[in-house]
Amino acid sequence: xxxxxxxxxxxxxxxxxxxxxxxxxxxxxxxxxxxxxxxxxxxxxxxxxxxxxxxxxxxxxxxxxxxxxxxxxxxxxxxxxxxxxxxxxxxxxxxxxxxxxxxxxxxxxxxxxxxxxxxxxxxxxxxxxxxxxxxxxxxxxxxxxxxxxxxxxxxxxxxxxxxxxxxxxxxxxxxxxxxxxxxxxxxxxxxxxxxxxxxxxxxxxxxxxxxxxxxxxxxxxxxxxxxxxxxxxxxxxxxxxxxxxxxxxxxxxxxxxxxxxxxxxxxxxxxxxxxxxxxxxxxxxxxxxxxxxxxxxxxxxxxxx
Amino acid sequence: xxxxxxxxxxxxxxxxxxxxxxxxxxxxxxxxxxxxxxxxxxxxxxxxxxxxxxxxxxxxxxxxxxxxxxxxxxxxxxxxxxxxxxxxxxxxxxxxxxxxxxxxxxxxxxxxxxxxxxxxxxxxxxxxxxxxxxxxxxxxxxxxxxxxxxxxxxxxxxxxxxxxxxxxxxxxxxxxxxxxxxxxxxxxxxxxxxxxxxxxxxxxxxxxxxxxxxxxxxxxxxxxxxxxxxxxxxxxxxxxxxxxxxxxxxxxxxxxxxxxxxxxxxxxxxxxxxxxxxxxxxxxxxxxxxxxxxxxxxxxx
Numbered sequence: 001x002x003x004x005x006x007x008x009x010x011x012x013x014x015x016x017x018x019x020x021x022x023x024x025x026x027x028x029x030x031x032x033x034x035x036x037x038x039x040x041x042x043x044x045x046x047x048x049x050x051x052x053x054x055x056x057x058x059x060x061x062x063x064x065x066x067x068x069x070x071x072x073x074x075x076x077x078x079x080x081x082x083x084x085x086x087x088x089x090x091x092x093x094x095x096x097x098x099x100x101x102x103x104x105x106x107x108x109x110x111x112x113x114x115x116x117x118x119x120x121x122x123x124x125x126x127x128x129x130x131x132x133x134x135x136x137x138x139x140x141x142x143x144x145x146x147x148x149x150x151x152x153x154x155x156x157x158x159x160x161x162x163x164x165x166x167x168x169x170x171x172x173x174x175x176x177x178x179x180x181x182x183x184x185x186x187x188x189x190x191x192x193x194x195x196x197x198x199x200x201x202x203x204x205x206x207x208x209x210x211x212x213x214x215x216x217x218x219x220x221x222x223x224x225x226x227x228x229x230x231x232x233x234x235x236x237x238x239x240x241x242x243x244x245x246x247x248x249x250x251x252x253x254x255x256x257x258x259x260x261x262x263x264x265x266x267x268x269x270x271x272x273x274x275x276x277x278x279x280x281x282x283x284x285x286x287x288x289x290x291x292x293x294x295x296x297x298x299x300x301x302x303x304x305x
Numbered sequence: 306x307x308x309x310x311x312x313x314x315x316x317x318x319x320x321x322x323x324x325x326x327x328x329x330x331x332x333x334x335x336x337x338x339x340x341x342x343x344x345x346x347x348x349x350x351x352x353x354x355x356x357x358x359x360x361x362x363x364x365x366x367x368x369x370x371x372x373x374x375x376x377x378x379x380x381x382x383x384x385x386x387x388x389x390x391x392x393x394x395x396x397x398x399x400x401x402x403x404x405x406x407x408x409x410x411x412x413x414x415x416x417x418x419x420x421x422x423x424x425x426x427x428x429x430x431x432x433x434x435x436x437x438x439x440x441x442x443x444x445x446x447x448x449x450x451x452x453x454x455x456x457x458x459x460x461x462x463x464x465x466x467x468x469x470x471x472x473x474x475x476x477x478x479x480x481x482x483x484x485x486x487x488x489x490x491x492x493x494x495x496x497x498x499x500x501x502x503x504x505x506x507x508x509x510x511x512x513x514x515x516x517x518x519x520x521x522x523x524x525x526x527x528x529x530x531x532x533x534x535x536x537x538x539x540x541x542x543x544x545x546x547x548x549x550x551x552x553x554x555x556x557x558x559x560x561x562x563x564x565x566x567x568x569x570x571x572x573x574x575x576x577x578x579x580x581x582x583x584x585x586x587x588x589x590x591x592x593x594x595x596x597x598x599x600x601x602x603x604x605x606x
Binding site: 151153154157158159162165244247248252253267273274280283286289290291293 | 328452454543544564573577
């Protein structure tokens with residue numbers, strides 16, 4: 001498949017998205033936990049253009065108020081006591097747009113960190129397998145097969161089952177990154193092992209060995225460079241998987257939990273389709289998944305090719 | 306032949322023992338159990354809690370519990386659900402049936418669809434089928450169950466075209482997730498086989514059409530596909546959990562989530578083990594097929 005420079009757009013979109021969630025404090029009009037109980041479950045609100053200014057309806061009174069830019073440390077907003085929810089509000093009257101930004105921070109960061117952990121573990125295990133003693137190779141590969149043999153979601157949930165249910169959101173974040181990373185190491189490890197084995201036979205590695213270079217010198221000096229492209233591709237493929245894992249776990253109340261916010265926690269509403277049918281905008285965070293995955297895929301394809 | 310399979314079966318058994326031991330060991334690290342909540346209730350006598358824990362064997366050391374459980378599991382008794390107060394096997398059987406019904410249908414459907422499309426793509430490389438399937442792979446990859454299931458549930462709840470909790474809805478949400486991986490690999494394998502030198506040679510000898518595909522191309526392309534057999538089913542089972550929980554299909558998924566939230570120890574262990582057993586069985590079936598199709602495996606080394 002030739003897609004030309006499509007990946008540049010994809011990388012740009014992803015960079016923009018990451019910048020947006022990191023800058024949530026400025027871009028989001030409200031704090032993720034800020035409640036406006038007078039205005040629960042408000043549908044996304046339209047913006048009107050009147051007299052050279054952007055005008056919106058106050059979510060509580062319905063009166064028209066002007067959008068204020070660059071005020072109060074936020075990019076935009078309306079003057080309190082009026083409230084404005086660009087993408088609607090949830091059952092507690094919390095701004096969905098702000099929560100999507102703050103939640104994306106957790107979801108997207110957890111995905112990247114999880115991918116980094118599993119790449120690191122996978123690289124170490126793969127190179128140990130390829131260059132280390134035979135028994136270690138056998139042990140690592142069998143362990144990897146166990147991780148691969150189980151459906152990942154059941155595996156992740158099975159491990160999650162034995163951690164305390166009520167955890168601080170920060171603790172869950174760290175645990176998720178570590179757990180997901182530890183469980184996802186097997187596939188990259190197999191790949192790196194195969195590459196390591198084939199590199200081991202290549203002329204320049206054999207020559208280096210002949211000059212008396214140690215295995216770890218060879219791994220560091222000659223193999224890592226060759227593996228860089230594969231590392232990038234694998235990373236771009238792993239991030240969306242971990243993103244989905246976080247969303248799925250949190251959606252079922254087993255990942256990030258209140259008062260923390262992630263795309264997964266925002267989506268716990270999907271477990272009640274009747275509720276979702278009345279307030280469909282609550283599913284908006286799910287809609288973000290498709291473009292994010294697509295962009296990561298374009299980047300992975302570009303790095304592979 | 307018997308040695309080949311004896312080794313594979315032994316490996317599968319070992320896998321099940323390792324998984325069950327791992328799950329039990331994790332339980333040892335976990336704080337609290339099903340009865341922990343009772344402890345915060347001042348009306349409940351601590352001695353009564355201890356009696357309850359003793360009845361379900363939760364007071365014994367981990368190794369003993371695992372030994373006892375393993376002995377009973379071998380005889381088909383997977384323990385007792387603490388929340389439902391009934392044998393785990395009785396609780397799981399109907400739900401596992403429902404899960405399998407859904408997952409197997411989606412899986413078979415996914416295989417048929419992807420193989421048909423892959424053949425279409427391989428017949429004329431660079432043709433419109435080839436290009437379409439290429440886009441279809443990326444298109445379907447960006448529609449994970451987590452996205453598709455809520456959207457379909459939403460459509461079902463709003464329009465009533467599909468029934469929530471119905472088979473069609475669950476199937477529709479699950480099948481698209483199966484296809485892309487199979488389609489991508491199937492397409493690559495068939496294309497590679499169709500472009501091989503011996504296929505060219507066969508064509509030169511005047512072999513064409515159905516005979517060329519059935520005798521020369523498929524057997525050569527089957528190998529990498531069969532190794533996808535077990536893994537693709539693992540993927541379907543993971544997706545099935547999400548789909549079941551969102552669309553309301555009464556399979557193992559919702560029960561598993563409830564048992565995790567409720568600390569229903571034996572149910573969690575049984576479901577995890579059942580998944581491992583299913584996968585082990587799938588891989589054994591794949592091995593048997595490989596053995597039947599690949600003469601290299603039959604040759605004594």
